[in-house]
Amino acid sequence: MEIQKITHLMDLLSRSDLTELHLQEGNDVLKLVRGGALDSPPPKPLAHTIAQPIAQQGSAVKPADQATAAPAADTRHVFKSPMVGTFFRAGSPGAAPFVETGTQVAPGQTLGVIEAMKMLTEIECDVGGKVLEILVENGAFVEFGHPLFTIETRAPQ
Incomplete structure (x- = not known):
């Protein structure tokens, strides 16, 4: 997954009401979490x-x-x-x-x-x-x- 795409998704997540985003493209898996509990x-x-x-x-x-x-x-x-x-x-x-x-x-x-x-x-x-x-x-x-x-x-x- 390209960094520009990940950066764009991070920006969209920060401007939305969503707190979590999961995305899978082929073998690439991306999970973005905002404002949640972290390990x-x-x-x-x-x-x-x-x-x-x-x-x-x-x-x-x-x-x-x-x-x-x-x-x-x-x-x-x-x-x-x-x-x-x-x-x-x-x-x-x-x-x-x-x-x-x-x-x-x-x-x-x-x-x-x-x-x-x-x-x-x-x-x-x-x-x-x-x-x-x-x-x-x-x-x-x-x-x-x-x-x-x-x-x-x-x-x-």
């Missing part, structure tokens, strides 16, 4: 929007830093996008990125923001550890479940 609380939106055009819409997977030794498989955590939108490493144009490769992170720490429908949503880390890889470029479009970061979690002592 987890929604991410908190930021108060500002990004008005400049995005130069790069593609995403690129960066190779692992050769200087970084690969940790044991059980300590690697792939942080995935919780939503669809445009990923930004900083809260505003020209600001420093929230995290870099090698940054120590804690649960609840902001890793980046995703813009959807002119709303910025902070993306918060769900584990503690060290950022090993940043898997998407700033300004890249991401989908739900798209890998964003690889984080080496703290091994039990």
Whole structure:
């Protein structure tokens, strides 16, 4: 399903009295819910929007830093996008990125923001550890479940 179609359906849902929309096209299934109870609380939106055009819409997977030794498989955590939108490493144009490769992170720490429908949503880390890889470029479009970061979690002592 194309993002333009999903965005259009989200807009229609927000302007209607409906609270839920289910759509199936072939193998694609879409469920939009507005104002209902969610399995987890929604991410908190930021108060500002990004008005400049995005130069790069593609995403690129960066190779692992050769200087970084690969940790044991059980300590690697792939942080995935919780939503669809445009990923930004900083809260505003020209600001420093929230995290870099090698940054120590804690649960609840902001890793980046995703813009959807002119709303910025902070993306918060769900584990503690060290950022090993940043898997998407700033300004890249991401989908739900798209890998964003690889984080080496703290091994039990």
